[in-house]
Amino acid sequence: MKHQLIAFVCILFSFSAVAKDRLEVYKDYDLGKEIIAMTTVKIDPNMDGVYLAGLKKSWVKAVKIQKELGYIKDWKIYSSDLSVSGNFNMVLMVTFENAAGLEPSKKKYAAFMKKWGEENQKKSQKISAQYPEVRTLTGEYRLREVIMD
Numbered sequence: 001m002k003h004q005l006i007a008f009v010c011i012l013f014s015f016s017a018v019a020k021d022r023l024e025v026y027k028d029y030d031l032g033k034e035i036i037a038m039t040t041v042k043i044d045p046n047m048d049g050v051y052l053a054g055l056k057k058s059w060v061k062a063v064k065i066q067k068e069l070g071y072i073k074d075w076k077i078y079s080s081d082l083s084v085s086g087n088f089n090m091v092l093m094v095t096f097e098n099a100a101g102l103e104p105s106k107k108k109y110a111a112f113m114k115k116w117g118e119e120n121q122k123k124s125q126k127i128s129a130q131y132p133e134v135r136t137l138t139g140e141y142r143l144r145e146v147i148m149d
Helices: 002-020 048-057 059-068 106-129
Strands: 035-043 074-079 090-096 135-143
Touching (some): 048 074, 048 106
């Protein structure tokens, strides 16, 4: 009888432990409003300078305009100190205030294109056409912060 009681108590506690192994959104943790669009890139050896030069003339110019217009909150480029390890060695990130910033908008597009101009569009297309020679995109992600107390 004593062994059966001990077994029952162990089973009872194991069920409560299992129940605590899963957290519930908005009850046990919250989700942040900001969205980070992240692209991981594998730059070929000794080509990071070439790729960064292209980004500076195209992607960086574009995100600076988007930030100036208030379409994005921020942007960043991260590069690994260990350039030949792993599936990627560079990360491009764009932070949006919330998911609404990801929605298509003809008005926003027109305002951006007016500021961007045809000359930048042509340059950007020419530069990005050469990217496959120096890099491979390895992933695209939309990240949202998980907030725990």
